[in-house]
Structures are given as C-alpha cells and as structure tokens.
Amino acid sequence: MPELTKLQPHQPWTAPLAAGPVRTSLRLPGSKSMTARALVLSAIGTGPATIAWPLRARDTTLMAAGLAALGVGVETGPDERWSVRPAALRGPTQIDVGLAGTIMRFLPAVAGLADGPVDFDGDPHSRSRPLGPLLDGLREVGLRIDAAPGGGLPMTVHGTGEVPGGEVRVDASGSSQFVSGLLLAAPRFTNGVLVRHVGPTLPSAPHVRMTVRMLRAAGAVVDDSTPDTWRVEPGELPGHDFTVEPDLSGAMPFFAAALVTGGEVTLTGWPAESAQPVRQLIELIEQLGGTATVGPTGLTVTGTGIVHGLTADLREVGELTPVLAALAALADSPSRLTGVAHIRGHETDRLAALATELSGLGAQVTELPDGLQIDPKPLRGGAFRTYDDHRMAHAAAVLGLLVPGIELDDVGCTAKTLPQFPTLWSTVTAGM
Missing domain, CATH: 3.65.10.10 (Enolpyruvate transferase domain)
Structure with a gap:
C-alpha cells in the first residue's frame, strides 16, 4: 500500500513568522x-x-x-x-x-x-x-x-x-x-x-x-x-483524458499569506474557465481588502497587509471556512461567517474546533448554529490542535505568519491533500 495511505504519527510544528511580504508564484498539485x-x-x-x-x-x-x-x-x-x-x-x-x-x-x-x-x-x-x-x-x-x-x-x-x-x-x-x-x-x-x-x-x-x-x-x-x-x-463512457486544475481550496492559505503580509501570490496553471468556485473566491478576497485577478500568468491575489472583517454566506465554499476564520481573527473589524452548518460533519466539527482554538489564542468567537461570529482581539501564541484536519492546520499556519509561537500539535494531517505543505509553506513565508 502506498505510504501516503497510512496514518502517520503526529508531527508537532511551530508555524513560521513571515519574513516580510509574501511574494511568490507557485503551481500547486491538482484539485x-x-x-x-x-x-x-x-x-x-x-x-x-x-x-x-x-x-x-x-x-x-x-x-x-x-x-x-x-x-x-x-x-x-x-x-x-x-x-x-x-x-x-x-x-x-x-x-x-x-x-x-x-x-x-x-x-x-x-x-x-x-x-x-x-x-x-x-x-x-x-x-x-x-x-x-x-x-x-x-x-x-x-x-x-x-x-x-x-x-x-x-x-x-x-x-x-x-x-x-x-x-x-x-x-x-x-x-x-x-x-x-x-x-x-x-x-x-x-x-x-x-x-x-x-x-x-x-x-x-x-x-x-x-x-x-x-x-x-x-x-x-x-x-x-x-x-x-x-x-x-444509462450508457457507455468511452475512455476520456482529464486535465486536473490546481486546487483552489489548497491555494487559499497562500492567498491569505498575501493578504496579511501585503504581498502577492500567483497560482500558475490556472485555466481560463474553471470548474471550481473561483468567482466566489474573488468576491471574498475583495471583501477582505485584497484584489484577485485571472490573467495569462494565472490567478493572482494581492494584499495590503490590512484585512477587513466580512459578513458572508459560505454555503457554496465551505472548505474555505477555516482559513477565512483565521483571517477574521486578524482583521480590523468583526466578521460573521454563516451557511456552513454542514462542516460540522467534515474531518472534525470544524465550527466547534475553530471556536475552541481561536478563543484559546485570545480571539472572541461566538459559535452559531451554522457559522461563527468573530470579534478580533490581540492574539497570543500557544497550542493549536488540528483534530487530524488539514484545513485546521492551514488556519493555524496563517495565524502564525503574524503571531509568534503558534504551536500545532500535528502538521502531518496536511498530507491528506498536500503532503509537501510544511516545506512549501516555510519556503514561501521565508521569502526564498
């Protein structure tokens, strides 16, 4: 059985601080x-x-x-x-x-x-x-x-x-x-x-x-x-060759890095027409205070270093909720994220997990039946449990760009969708 299919021991990890504005172009694995x-x-x-x-x-x-x-x-x-x-x-x-x-x-x-x-x-x-x-x-x-x-x-x-x-x-x-x-x-x-x-x-x-x-x-x-x-x-399907787009959800923490550090991140290999919810992502990026454009080089997100709070129904893009919650905890105004009761049944109860871990770092978080109300407060470093959930690890990594001492209990859970995440993240945030 391939090694990636096996559960790995927990891998504690300290999320790296950003060395400066994150500016990079990268091609991520497929969706x-x-x-x-x-x-x-x-x-x-x-x-x-x-x-x-x-x-x-x-x-x-x-x-x-x-x-x-x-x-x-x-x-x-x-x-x-x-x-x-x-x-x-x-x-x-x-x-x-x-x-x-x-x-x-x-x-x-x-x-x-x-x-x-x-x-x-x-x-x-x-x-x-x-x-x-x-x-x-x-x-x-x-x-x-x-x-x-x-x-x-x-x-x-x-x-x-x-x-x-x-x-x-x-x-x-x-x-x-x-x-x-x-x-x-x-x-x-x-x-x-x-x-x-x-x-x-x-x-x-x-x-x-x-x-x-x-x-x-x-x-x-x-x-x-x-x-x-x-x-x-009913009918036969002849053999068809598929080309897989870069993973939009997997790119979200990197886009978030551009927003919070005032940098620019381009996801290369992005198609002119996408099967993924890129329109919704662009709208969210703009509400957060950044810009997102699709051009010949790919999908580019640019930030100012200041993140605005947002009120958003995320029912169509629930996978983005953990990273958006991390951004909301770093924002300059409150946020209300709703429409995602269904993510309680994902890898973990993501709403309960986010409320617990963000509150533990100093944020004021109210858990709603279908979302979160997040009022930003000064954050402190500390332990952040990932609950074997790759998206929780992504959220913690984003917080760690600005907050020293964010200690993940397990970054190995990112192997679920991006095994190279810890190395890639450390390289990108170090400006290498």
Whole structure:
C-alpha cells in the first residue's frame, strides 16, 4: 500500500513568522475534488484513460487503492500523468476510506457494480461522518447495504454486478457529495438515475456542478435543467483524458499569506474557465481588502497587509471556512461567517474546533448554529490542535505568519491533500 495511505504519527510544528511580504508564484498539485471524480469516471469507462496533473495525497491514493481493490488498473507513477484501465469489477474485497468523504460517498455505488461483497471502513473519526441519506438513496436504486447501527461505517455493499437505478429522493443538506455519489456511477446503472434533492439547502453546490461537467466530458448525458434535479441516462463512457486544475481550496492559505503580509501570490496553471468556485473566491478576497485577478500568468491575489472583517454566506465554499476564520481573527473589524452548518460533519466539527482554538489564542468567537461570529482581539501564541484536519492546520499556519509561537500539535494531517505543505509553506513565508 502506498505510504501516503497510512496514518502517520503526529508531527508537532511551530508555524513560521513571515519574513516580510509574501511574494511568490507557485503551481500547486491538482484539485482533490477533480482528481477523485476523474478516477471514478475513468474506472467505469469502456476504454483506457489518463489523468493529467492529478493530486498525489492521502485521499487520492486511497481512492486509487480502492478502485484497484475492485479490479481496476490504476497506475499512479509520474505525478504529471496517471493512467486508468477499466476492468470487470470484483468482490469480495475491502476498501480503506481513510478520512475521505469522496471515497466513502463515491465508491459505494461503484461497489454495487462488483460481483461480490465490498467492505468499507476507515480512520476512527470516519465512522462519525454522515452517510445515512446517501445509503438510503443507494438502497432506493437497488443496492443492498449493511451499515453500522448509526447508519455509517463500517459497512458492506453487496455487489451483484448491476444496479437497477431509477428515481431517488435525497436530502443532501449534510453534504453535496450525497448527490455526486448517486450521479457519478449512474451511466452504468441499468436505468440511469433521476435524483431529486429534497432538503432545505444544498451546500457546496459548485461541487455538484463540477460532477455534472465532468460526467458530460466523459460522455454521459446529463439533464440538470430543473433546479435540484439531475437525470443521468444509462450508457457507455468511452475512455476520456482529464486535465486536473490546481486546487483552489489548497491555494487559499497562500492567498491569505498575501493578504496579511501585503504581498502577492500567483497560482500558475490556472485555466481560463474553471470548474471550481473561483468567482466566489474573488468576491471574498475583495471583501477582505485584497484584489484577485485571472490573467495569462494565472490567478493572482494581492494584499495590503490590512484585512477587513466580512459578513458572508459560505454555503457554496465551505472548505474555505477555516482559513477565512483565521483571517477574521486578524482583521480590523468583526466578521460573521454563516451557511456552513454542514462542516460540522467534515474531518472534525470544524465550527466547534475553530471556536475552541481561536478563543484559546485570545480571539472572541461566538459559535452559531451554522457559522461563527468573530470579534478580533490581540492574539497570543500557544497550542493549536488540528483534530487530524488539514484545513485546521492551514488556519493555524496563517495565524502564525503574524503571531509568534503558534504551536500545532500535528502538521502531518496536511498530507491528506498536500503532503509537501510544511516545506512549501516555510519556503514561501521565508521569502526564498
């Protein structure tokens, strides 16, 4: 099993102070979200496929390992290009999801196409991540699933080689991945699928749009003309070559470094048209007092060294919440971040964790049902727990640019999406 798929011992780390304005151009690895979807769509196709500029990190190597356990040929050799060779899906087998929502929510439908039982389990906290609405939806389209009493991991999908498909209603208020998990394998369902979201809100909607866009690129017929409704027709997917965009969420701490130090950071390799929520990010950067532009050299963020507080509904960009909360704690006025009740079910309860750790450093933080109210106060150094959550580590690193003595209990959790983060961050912030 690749080394990145294993849990590593905790790695304590002192977040480095910025040596001055952070000015750099960098190309980050590919989007985790796009890499995961490209792997699944390539695996259920009818011909070989390549994935250019994928992300090599714990989540994606576990996804590749899970598909390989099902019989798919996945070659993750060079970082610039992976290859996937579809094959008849097999069971019995076991899949380690780690702590990855993409694996525990995207692969059960694929496992239903295997010819035997497929067991799923992962890291201890993965057993508390929400899965119930997705599993109920998969049962409606014909899968037999045995889950833990709480409705999640560990679980077994009893693959029969085919999934009938059909119409399903799902409340995806807890995660947009419930919708994507029903759509991605649907071209292989006998009758395709018609998914209706029936909940009060759909968080991270850009990720569902990414799913639809990539399904169409792979050759699927998708109708999303009716709000909160998606129809995927059954049909073969010829092998398709994907090019993965740099990871926008992974770039956010580097953009934050430009904002708080009065520097400039360019994310190179950025496409003219993106499947990620770049418009929302640009609007947030401007509210914070910076500028963000897309040009021939990439996506560039420039800061003044002064960060303004913001009032923002983050339901479409919930992954940015930890770094935005760190910026809010360094801002010149209060902030109110809402619309992200769903991130309580991420790698940890991110709202509770942020409230606890920011308060411990001196910020005045009020935890809301769906967000945080943050009133900046002078911050002090001290311990910052990461809760095995890469985004919490990113938030702590941003604070450490201006606040000496921010001591992370574990920076190794950043291997989930960017294993080289500690080295890259130290290099960038030192002005090297």
